[in-house]
Amino acid sequence: MSQAAMGSGQSLSQVVSNDARLTRENITLTDQAPGRLVGIFLAIGAAGILVTLIGAQVLDVKHALAAYHVAFMGVLSICLGSLFWVMLFHILGATWSVTIRRQFENVMRAMWLCLILFLPIVILEVASQGILFSWMDKAYTQGDPVYASKSGYLNVPFFLIRAAIYFGLWLLLVRKFWSWQQEQDSTADRWLTNKARYTSAWGLVIFGLTLTFSAFDWLMSLDYHFFSTMWGVYIFAGAAYSSMAVNILIMQWLRHTGRLEGVVTTEHRHDQAKLLFTFTVFWAYIGFSQYFLIWYSNIPEETSYMLARKMFYPELTFVLVVGHFCLPFVLLLPRPAKRSSIWITIMAIGAVIIHFVDMYWIIQPMADIREMGEGVDPIGLKGAWVVAAAVVGVFGLFGAVVIRNIYSTPLVPLNDPRLGACLRHKNYV
Amino acid sequence: MARPIYKTESGATVYGILAEFSNPYTLSEAAKSVRDAGFRKWDTHSPFPIHEMEESMGIVGKAIRPMMFVIGCGALLGVCGGYLMQWWINYDYAIIVQGKPTYQAWEPFVPITFELGVLFTAFSSILGMLAFNGLPRHHHPLFSSDRFLRSSDDAFFLSVEARDEKFDPSATRRLLEEAGATHIELIEE
Numbered sequence: 117m118s119q120a121a122m123g124s125g126q127s128l129s130q131v132v133s134n135d136a137r138l139t140r141e142n143i144t145l146t147d148q149a150p151g152r153l154v155g156i157f158l159a160i161g162a163a164g165i166l167v168t169l170i171g172a173q174v175l176d177v178k179h180a181l182a183a184y185h186v187a188f189m190g191v192l193s194i195c196l197g198s199l200f201w202v203m204l205f206h207i208l209g210a211t212w213s214v215t216i217r218r219q220f221e222n223v224m225r226a227m228w229l230c231l232i233l234f235l236p237i238v239i240l241e242v243a244s245q246g247i248l249f250s251w252m253d254k255a256y257t258q259g260d261p262v263y264a265s266k267s268g269y270l271n272v273p274f275f276l277i278r279a280a281i282y283f284g285l286w287l288l289l290v291r292k293f294w295s296w297q298q299e300q301d302s303t304a305d306r307w308l309t310n311k312a313r314y315t316s317a318w319g320l321v322i323f324g325l326t327l328t329f330s331a332f333d334w335l336m337s338l339d340y341h342f343f344s345t346m347w348g349v350y351i352f353a354g355a356a357y358s359s360m361a362v363n364i365l366i367m368q369w370l371r372h373t374g375r376l377e378g379v380v381t382t383e384h385r386h387d388q389a390k391l392l393f394t395f396t397v398f399w400a401y402i403g404f405s406q407y408f409l410i411w412y413s414n415i416p417e418e419t420s421y422m423l424a425r426k427m428f429y430p431e432l433t434f435v436l437v438v439g440h441f442c443l444p445f446v447l448l449l450p451r452p453a454k455r456s457s458i459w460i461t462i463m464a465i466g467a468v469i470i471h472f473v474d475m476y477w478i479i480q481p482m483a484d485i486r487e488m489g490e491g492v493d494p495i496g497l498k499g500a501w502v503v504a505a506a507v508v509g510v511f512g513l514f515g516a517v518v519i520r521n522i523y524s525t526p527l528v529p530l531n532d533p534r535l536g537a538c539l540r541h542k543n544y545v
Numbered sequence: 546m547a548r549p550i551y552k553t554e555s556g557a558t559v560y561g562i563l564a565e566f567s568n569p570y571t572l573s574e575a576a577k578s579v580r581d582a583g584f585r586k587w588d589t590h591s592p593f594p595i596h597e598m599e600e601s602m603g604i605v606g607k608a609i610r611p612m613m614f615v616i617g618c619g620a621l622l623g624v625c626g627g628y629l630m631q632w633w634i635n636y637d638y639a640i641i642v643q644g645k646p647t648y649q650a651w652e653p654f655v656p657i658t659f660e661l662g663v664l665f666t667a668f669s670s671i672l673g674m675l676a677f678n679g680l681p682r683h684h685h686p687l688f689s690s691d692r693f694l695r696s697s698d699d700a701f702f703l704s705v706e707a708r709d710e711k712f713d714p715s716a717t718r719r720l721l722e723e724a725g726a727t728h729i730e731l732i733e734e
Contacts (some may be wrong), residue, residue, distance in 0.1 A: 404655060407652075408652055542596070
């Protein structure tokens with residue numbers, strides 16, 4: 117039956133498994149045109165960007181750029197988190213995740229969009245000698261011993277070189293993993309799975325280094341006096357958390373359209389929910405560890421970071437702690453909650469939103485860092501609408517690209533050696 | 546109705562019946578037929594975990610609930626006890642370090658609260674596991690069977706206790722034979 121149903125498709129007909137669930141109708145969206153959905157997302161994206169530009173007029177360029185920075189870093193970390201999950205699944209030889217891995221790949225393939233989204237930031241910052249990146253401003257750093265000691269790392273040419281290296285390596289990894297996936301879909305070469313595994317080994321090292329240093333460059337250096345050795349891990353925790361949430365949402369949407377029936381089941385969703393829960397706790401653990409060390413050591417350069425957020429953004433801090441840890445911890449803890457379709461959808465939407473709140477909490481106070489000592493009140497939550505617009509805008513563009521990716525390929529890796537085991541996957545605990 | 550007490554030919558009380566199976570799949574299938582026959586006091590023994598066994602035995606999620614309660618209580622005890630202990634120590638004999646507030650600040654108490662929570666969770670898991678398994682115990686009637694020693698090496702067993710209401714030496718033996726047992730023996734108390 118399944119052979120007949122697969123019919124003419126070049127790659128689909130070569131599916132190793134004769135499983136009745138792997139029919140063309142069930143594991144592809146290619147019979148539908150993605151046009152309308154992509155159009156909606158593009159429209160939302162354009163509207164969001166437009167409102168952000170209006171925000172630049174109403175407020176000022178600095179805060180609008182900070183809002184855009186929030187959106188960019190949020191989307192970038194979702195992309196990077198997806199790359200991380202793909203490599204993790206490969207290196208572990210994970211069976212349960214084979215049918216959900218394709219959607220991580222579809223998200224990570226949007227990396228080129230992140231590069232394009234990054235260009236306005238880097239051009240604006242360099243051209244105007246530091247809007248948010250105050251260390252780019254020669255006049256501002258004049259005679260600052262803290263900058264003098266860091267100037268070997270924090271200078272524009274090296275900053276640009278590093279950015280090029282990060283994106284080069286990320287795009288290379290994405291390209292490698294994705295081309296092998298495509299090749300395996302059509303040729304059923306099982307050796308490609310091994311290749312992906314080898315590449316994941318050094319890929320994860322590269323990922324750890326590039327994520328950490330890009331987090332230093334693009335987030336921590338916004339306040340170049342501040343430093344935290346936990347920073348990279350903190351950003352990683354958010355990236356893994358949000359990308360898992362995005363993947364859950366894509367899966368829920370695909371299941372809603374009637375695809376992947378029996379291919380991605382409650383069992384897979386249960387495991388995804390476990391990982392979502394894991395990274396809720398991990399984020400809190402890392403977040404508290406960072407806060408705790410800063411609180412204890414009481415060094416001015418470090419405490420100013422936490423003080424700015426506690427004093428000027430108390431509501432945001434409260435929302436972040438409750439929304440990123442307390443609520444998901446309690447609401448995702450019971451087993452039935454992890455297995456409930458509607459519940460996990462709500463939790464995943466919440467996770468994506470709170471991830472952008474996290475970025476908001478990190479970046480927005482940095483915009484007022486220069487005026488902090490001059491008795492000028494920071495913008496506080498007055499600029500929240502611009503941040504919301506920028507996030508919706510960038511996320512809209514990102515969504516359009518991801519949806520186009522989803523429509524363009526089969527929804528599961530067709531010839532993965534572990535596909536059969538994945539279809540039998542079941543949780544006993 | 547009093548439960549009949551079965552005796553072997555030598556006059557010893559029968560503990561139960563032990564059936565050996567050649568592989569985990571036949572053991573799992575046998576477990577299904579024993580489950581469907583309505584037995585309650587029985588168990589399977591294997592050198593390694595067999596994932597579908599909970600389902601085959603019809604005990605999915607049943608055993609874990611009292612454990613969850615015990616572990617939850619242990620965790621709460623660790624968290625509350627850990628925090629209260631530190632609060633009391635700092636309240637009763639406050640030592641000011643680096644000019645930081647003593648018991649009014651919550652930050653310094655978190656690591657020990659967290660660690661004690663983890664420690665007590667581990668304690669309650671281990672002790673609860675031992676208690677629910679009826680451990681420690683020095684001997685079990687099944688150990689009188691020499692063949693049973695191989696259950697930690699390369700053999701698969703299913704045992705039905707004589708305490709079970711459905712137990713009947715000949716009928717239960719027949720059931721297990723039909724399920725594909727390679728060897729069956731009566732175990733003495």
